[in-house]
Amino acid sequence: MTDATAQGPDASRPERSGSLIALDERTRRRNRSERRFRLYGLIAIGIGVLALVVLLTSILSQGxxxxxxxxxxxxxxxxxxxxxxxxxxxxxxxxxxxxxxxxxxxxxxxxxxxxxxxxxxxxxxxxxxxxxxxxxxxxxxxxxxxxxxxxxxxxxxxxxxxxxxxxxxxxxxxxxxxxxxxxxxxxxxxxxxxxxxxxxxxxxxxxxxWDFITAADASENRPEAAGIGVAIIGSFYMMLVVLFLALPIGVAASIYLEEFAPKNWFTDLIEVNISNLAAVPSIVFGILGLAIFINYVGLPQSAPIVGGLVLTLMTLPTIIISTRASLKSVPPSIRDAALGVGASKMQSVFHHVLPLAMPGILTGTIIGLAQALGETAPLMLIGMVAFVREYPGAPPEGFFDPASALPVQVYNWTTRADPAFVERASGAIIVLLLFLLCMNMIAIILRRRFERRW
Known part of the structure; x- marks a missing residue:
């Protein structure tokens, strides 16, 4: 009998060094790969933050x-x-x-x-x-x-x-x-x-x-007198139109498609078209608004009502998609429990599902409004690029008066030769970014305030 046989069946196996938790080469390679991935992520975040800092520094220094x-x-x-x-x-x-x-x-x-x-x-x-x-x-x-x-x-x-x-x-x-x-x-x-x-x-x-915030635009030879007062009022009027049209229409369409519509080829076609509309370039909506609201209906050019209608069409897909996602996030047990105690389908949706989905709906609506607030191309096609000195009147007549909008005002000023207008454009960008920041903060606060985790 040899020594290996005398020592038992495990004598031919190599002796293991260290404890049971010692890392083999394969595990070490996996850990190194994970550390590299984390490093790549940090580098990507750093590049993004650096780009944002450079952008904000440029805008603030000029504006x-x-x-x-x-x-x-x-x-x-x-x-x-x-x-x-x-x-x-x-x-x-x-x-x-x-x-x-x-x-x-x-x-x-x-x-x-x-x-x-x-x-x-x-x-x-x-x-x-x-x-x-x-x-x-x-x-x-x-x-x-x-x-x-x-x-x-x-x-x-x-x-x-x-x-x-x-x-x-x-x-x-x-x-x-x-x-x-x-x-x-x-x-x-x-x-x-x-x-x-x-x-x-x-x-x-x-x-x-203060006149920069409250005054109207000025002519080419008076850059020091140019202000964004008319543009702020015009943007505010357009956001009112979008809010009072896009929110009820978008939420109503989402509730019907998600809770009441039969699942067939027709509703599938509607859903595909809604998703496609969300990816359509904004300038296409401007062409549509020019053809329908101005050329066919006869609404005035450069009016907040036309801009609001165009932005409503552009914002609807975003609101519908976000609202449907919020309705889907409500657990089916909520619906089943409401139906089990005798509630109708409509009562279960409006009394139980919709209140629970409301934070997501409001968040999607505010994000859609923020997106609409920064749009320029569709407003240029409907004539809001015009030079406007007079303030629009009070609603509802003011919705039909000529006005400008903040992003269009920025575009106007950047096309003028005097360097003072570039300074004004950067200042208007700061005001626009403040509005967008406030709207996104409101969206975050609403979500954290009303969100329920399941």
Whole structure:
């Protein structure tokens, strides 16, 4: 008998080293692969976060200056001889005075201001006209609006903050330099030096610009006066139309398809088409809205009602899909229990299933609205790219008045030549992102507040 036979049947097996929990080579390779996968995931997240930081940094660096604006302080004497020659304070007569009639009042105010500060434009090689051009062309319109709103102030001296010229404003925001001013026909280095002198004496300063949020758009030569007030109202009106149309129609269609519709080829066809509509490019909905709502029905172009209807068509598939997913997430035992105690099919759906699915429905609706809020292409096709200066009226008439929208306003400004409009576009993007952030936060809060886990 050999030694191996004498030692028993296990003597020929290799001796195992270590404990039973020692890792073999195969397990170590698997663990290394898992660690690499986690590392790849972290790298992907890092790249995504880095891209987001770069994007936000670019938008904030260009857009935050839009909320600050350079103003020129001046005391204007509202001369009755020019504004109310009859002395009747008749508002209709006052309205007949054009903005050209207010320009001399501003020129006199600037002359008095610089004289009181001991500043002579000629010392900088400038004429009085050159000094006056440092003020925005919107100043006369601003003064006229004030007088029409306050006719009792005629004959008084009133302190005003007039918008500075866009180039002067850009000088204090880093867009304009002394070197670039030498090649710019809209501003000169002498005007910039005069602006520095006025700022040192407190006649010129930079303040928060509320008009950027409340004012309407401005023409090409007045970028400093451009605002997003009309665009905010237009977007708000469109979201109201989408909310009051897409939510009830989408939820009703989802309830019928999920709970009541028979399962046959026709409902299968409807479901396939709904899924396909969710993937259709948004510009196709714009073409559809142009053909039906404007050319056929005859609704006005550039009106929030048309934009809201187009965005409703685009949002419906998203709401239907999310609502059906929410209804499917409710356990079948809820339906069976309600039917078991004598409830009808409709009672089981509306009294038990729908309340439990409501958080998901609201979340999907808000996400659909957020998507619609940022759409541009369909609104451009229905004419909302037009230049609009007047605010839309109160509902319901306001839904049919011309208006703009925030994403379209951003597109408009980025196509203009003046760099100040690029700053305005970035500022509008910040406002749009804030709206989208708030809507997504509301969606998260609703889901966490009402969600039930099964």
């Amino acid at each position: 935050l200056p839009a909320f600050q604006q350079t103003f020129v302080n001046a005391s204007v004497y509202l001369d009755p001889a020019k504004l109310d020659k009859n002395g009747t304070r008749d508002i209709e007569e006052i309205k007949k005075v054009s903005t050209f009639g207010y320009a001399p009042l501003i020129a006199d105010a600037m002359d008095r201001k610089m004289e009181s500060l001991g500043i002579d434009p000629e010392e900088f090689g400038l004429s009085d006209k050159d000094a006056l051009e440092m003020i925005s062309k919107e100043a006369a319109a601003q003064l006229r609006r004030y007088v029409i709103a306050n006719p009792d102030q005629i004959g008084q001296t009133v302190e005003f903050r007039f918008l500075a010229n866009g180039r002067i404003d850009g000088y204090y925001k880093g867009r304009v330099t002394m070197e670039s001013a030498e090649r710019d026909s809209n501003v000169s280095p002498a005007q910039l030096r005069l602006a520095d002198e006025l700022k040192a004496d407190g006649a010129l300063g930079t303040y928060f610009n």
